[in-house]
Amino acid sequence: MKDGDGWTRCSAGHDHWGVYGAAGLLLVAPGPAVLLQHRAIWSHHGDTWGVPGGARGSEESPVQAALREASEETGLDAATVTVLGELVDDHGGWSYTTVLARAQTELPVHALDRESTDVRWVPVEGVTGLPLHPGFAVTWPLLRTRL
Numbered sequence: 001m002k003d004g005d006g007w008t009r010c011s012a013g014h015d016h017w018g019v020y021g022a023a024g025l026l027l028v029a030p031g032p033a034v035l036l037q038h039r040a041i042w043s044h045h046g047d048t049w050g051v052p053g054g055a056r057g058s059e060e061s062p063v064q065a066a067l068r069e070a071s072e073e074t075g076l077d078a079a080t081v082t083v084l085g086e087l088v089d090d091h092g093g094w095s096y097t098t099v100l101a102r103a104q105t106e107l108p109v110h111a112l113d114r115e116s117t118d119v120r121w122v123p124v125e126g127v128t129g130l131p132l133h134p135g136f137a138v139t140w141p142l143l144r145t146r147l
């Protein structure tokens with residue numbers, strides 16, 4: 001399901017990765033802590049923290065895309081997480097869906113793809129102390145109220 005890979009421009013004039021939109025996984029574990037990914041310095045909005053995720057395939061739902069991408073990037077076992085809901089950030093012509101999900105514990109994770117330098121469980125109180133990906137920075141206050 002890599003037919004969604006590519007750049008596209010939304011109605012607001014931003015360039016975004018994912019011709020069919022993109023999706024990410026906000027996974028929360030007791031603590032509470034959330035699973036965040038540190039993006040490689042050379043990547044789009046590099047050297048920032050955000051949720052694991054990426055381009056949707058044309059036949060994929062946002063939930064399927066978010067779970068697939070998060071598994072590929074962190075090695076987490078997507079079968080063990082419970083999906084709680086979705087938050088859509090619609091830019092017009094392009095959208096980013098954050099899928100909220102719950103894990104029973106802080107699952108073992110590792111940075112597996114070259115676009116991430118680290119993946120880590122971050123206490124919810126500590127999230128805003130990190131340099132955040134601009135898209136995640138916008139949605140985090142909303143997402144936090146739904147955890």
Ligand SMILES: [Zn+2]
Pocket residue numbers: 010011012013014015016091094
């Ligand atoms: Zn946009």
